[in-house]
Amino acid sequence: xxxKTHISxxxxxxxxxxxxxxxxxxxxxxxxxxxxxxxxxGCGKTTLLKSFNRLINTIDEVKVSGKVFVDGENIFExxxxxxxxxxxxxxxxxxxxxxxxxxxxxxxxxxxxxxxxDKKKLSAIVExxxxxxxxxDELKDRLHSPASKLxxxxxxxxxxxxxxxxxxEIILGDEPTSALxxxxxxxxxxxxxxxxxxxxxxxVTHILRQAKRLAxxxxxxxxGELIEHGPAKxxxxxxxxxxxxxxxxxxxx
Amino acid sequence: xxxxxLKEKFVGKIMLILVIFSGVLILIMGIALYIKARPxxxxxxxxxxxxxxxxxxxxxxxxxxxxxMGTLWVTGIAVIIAIPxxxxxxxxxxxxxxxxxxxxxxxLVDLLAGIPSVVYGIWGVLVIVPLIKNHIAPFFGTFSTGYxxxxxxxxxxxxxxxxxxxxxxxxxxxxxxxxxxxxLALGATKWQTVKYVVIxxxxxxxxxxxxxxxxxxxGETMAVLMxxxxxxxxxxxxxxxxxxLPALIANNYGEMLSIPLYDSALMLASLVLLLVVLFFNIxxxxxxxxxxxxxx
Ligand SMILES: Nc1ncnc2c1ncn2[C@@H]1O[C@H](COP(=O)(O)OP(=O)(O)OP(=O)(O)O)[C@@H](O)[C@H]1O
Ligand SMILES: [Mg+2]
Numbered sequence: 001x002x003x004k005t006h007i008s009x010x011x012x013x014x015x016x017x018x019x020x021x022x023x024x025x026x027x028x029x030x031x032x033x034x035x036x037x038x039x040x041x042g043c044g045k046t047t048l049l050k051s052f053n054r055l056i057n058t059i060d061e062v063k064v065s066g067k068v069f070v071d072g073e074n075i076f077e078x079x080x081x082x083x084x085x086x087x088x089x090x091x092x093x094x095x096x097x098x099x100x101x102x103x104x105x106x107x108x109x110x111x112x113x114x115x116x117x118d119k120k121k122l123s124a125i126v127e128x129x130x131x132x133x134x135x136x137d138e139l140k141d142r143l144h145s146p147a148s149k150l151x152x153x154x155x156x157x158x159x160x161x162x163x164x165x166x167x168x169e170i171i172l173g174d175e176p177t178s179a180l181x182x183x184x185x186x187x188x189x190x191x192x193x194x195x196x197x198x199x200x201x202x203x204v205t206h207i208l209r210q211a212k213r214l215a216x217x218x219x220x221x222x223x224g225e226l227i228e229h230g231p232a233k234x235x236x237x238x239x240x241x242x243x244x245x246x247x248x249x250x251x252x253x
Numbered sequence: 254x255x256x257x258x259l260k261e262k263f264v265g266k267i268m269l270i271l272v273i274f275s276g277v278l279i280l281i282m283g284i285a286l287y288i289k290a291r292p293x294x295x296x297x298x299x300x301x302x303x304x305x306x307x308x309x310x311x312x313x314x315x316x317x318x319x320x321x322m323g324t325l326w327v328t329g330i331a332v333i334i335a336i337p338x339x340x341x342x343x344x345x346x347x348x349x350x351x352x353x354x355x356x357x358x359x360x361l362v363d364l365l366a367g368i369p370s371v372v373y374g375i376w377g378v379l380v381i382v383p384l385i386k387n388h389i390a391p392f393f394g395t396f397s398t399g400y401x402x403x404x405x406x407x408x409x410x411x412x413x414x415x416x417x418x419x420x421x422x423x424x425x426x427x428x429x430x431x432x433x434x435x436x437l438a439l440g441a442t443k444w445q446t447v448k449y450v451v452i453x454x455x456x457x458x459x460x461x462x463x464x465x466x467x468x469x470x471x472g473e474t475m476a477v478l479m480x481x482x483x484x485x486x487x488x489x490x491x492x493x494x495x496x497x498l499p500a501l502i503a504n505n506y507g508e509m510l511s512i513p514l515y516d517s518a519l520m521l522a523s524l525v526l527l528l529v530v531l532f533f534n535i536x537x538x539x540x541x542x543x544x545x546x547x548x549x
Contacts, residue, residue, distance in 0.1 A: 053438055055434055055437060055438060058433075058434070058437065060351075060352050061352070083440045083441070083442055084440065086437060086438055086439065086440045087439065087440030089438070090438070090439075091434070091435070091438035091439075093431055093434065093435065095431060097429065097431040097432045097434070097435040099432065099435065099436060099449075099450055100432075100450065100453050100454040101453065109436070109439065109441075109449070110439040110440065110441075113439065113440065113441045113442075113445050113449070114440060159435065162435075162439070163438070163439070166439050166440060172438075
């Protein structure tokens with residue numbers, strides 16, 4: 001498999017206070033593929049994901065060392081423009097967090113804060129991304145009702161549309177289906193498969209079957225260390241490390 | 254099992270009774286004040302009393318307008334100062350301040366709430382009154398003794414800071430991290446996130462905080478009485494003295510009661526104060542419900 005690198009992590013260490021959550025991680029995340037980060041609970045998956053868009057820096061008492069290159073730019077450099085970096089990435093969290101406003105305003109929020117004010121263009125953007133998130137038909141008649149009234153599955157797709165509306169290159173998902181029912185999960189998974197042609201997708205998941213269904217590339221973390229990474233096929237069919245074998249067989253969980 | 258259900262019902266009933274009791278208490282107070290105020294209402298119609306300017310108890314003239322205006326001036330000034338200061342402080346403490354600053358400031362703010370109002374009054378007399386007399390009034394090219402609705406407003410605003418800061422801080426803290434992260438992850442700056450998400454989400458709670466602060470401001474007596482000047486005339490500027498309703502009641506009740514109808518007039522003043530606070534609370538409740546609907 002020919003892989004172009006999109007995000008390159010070099011010697012990344014993250015500390016919460018005195019506790020080290022990530023230990024000297026170095027990986028290259030391939031461009032326009034789905035990368036799954038797997039590993040048991042508490043191994044640092046969310047921490048790694050939040051390092052990619054520097055949300056990690058919003059937490060009290062966090063220390064980060066090392067480099068993360070996105071499109072060749074080290075995002076942890078002092079003069080890096082955090083807001084521009086974050087705009088490059090859409091985030092789907094474990095639980096959907098619709099903003100306290102209408103469905104329309106949720107999707108238009110990103111473009112608006114980045115200076116887009118043209119009403120017609122905003123309407124077009126909202127429509128385009130609601131279609132892309134597979135929500136348009138369900139919601140087109142009540143765009144101006146509060147987003148909090150939607151079902152959780154709809155909210156998660158709305159969050160996807162909201163993330164896509166800032167035209168990111170990368171989509172980060174932190175167990176994006178864990179709060180959803182099977183049907184909504186399937187919806188989201190289908191979206192991811194459709195999106196990988198245009199976006200680099202990185203999802204955290206602890207559902208191995210989901211990783212098998214979606215991932216082209218797999219990163220396995222254990223207790224803050226990077227144990228193994230590689231194309232999904234190799235990791236699932238022929239893991240090199242003992243730990244990975246055990247995790248995939250379901251011995252460690 | 255049965256026992257548990259019984260307890261549940263019992264506790265529920267007790268709480269209901271307590272709630273009803275506190276509601277009824279206001280009603281009883283209102284009725285009692287009304288009965289006491291009846292003698293003066295029998296002589297003069299209510300609206301005439303409310304809109305009359307002349308306060309000459311010896312001549313039997315009891316016009317309340319100067320006192321109502323005094324209350325509105327003092328409360329208005331206090332609110333104009335207190336709202337921006339305390340809300341910005343609360344935002345700073347919840348969103349920007351380091352853990353260290355946060356943990357030291359919170360108890361200090363709460364401490365402010367526990368200082369007796371006489372102390373605020375003395376501080377007003379010693380600091381604010383001279384400040385206005387010697388610096389602020391000359392700056393605007395006028396004369397003021399310093400005892401003015403502005404002094405009272407400033408002192409009062411500081412007294413309501415802790416209430417508004419404390420409650421709105423709780424409200425800002427209750428906005429989930431996930432929601433803030435959702436906004437930040439879209440590339441919004443911290444200030445944009447605060448402005449469009451945190452404040453929006455917290456708005457109903459912030460309004461409730463302001464209402465509680467205001468209710469205190471309406472009724473606060475001691476500190477205001479010490480610095481407001483207590484002249485029964487409608488203030489024509491912030492530098493003029495004023496005579497708020499609570500000060501009128503506190504200054505005169507028990508002293509001038511030999512004058513006919515005076516006692517009844519003071520009771521009416523209390524009733525008016527009660528109604529003003531009640532009216533204000535009802536209005537803000539309506540606003541609150543509206544806002545809650547629009548920020549879901
Ligand atoms: N805000 C925080 N403050 C202190 N420690 C934290 C914080 N967030 C995470 N940790 C710790 O860092 C380690 C890694 O946490 P992280 O959330 O990245 O794990 P995870 O792999 O996402 O787990 P899960 O599958 O349960 O979501 C854990 O030991 C956790 O206790
Ligand atoms: Mg996690």
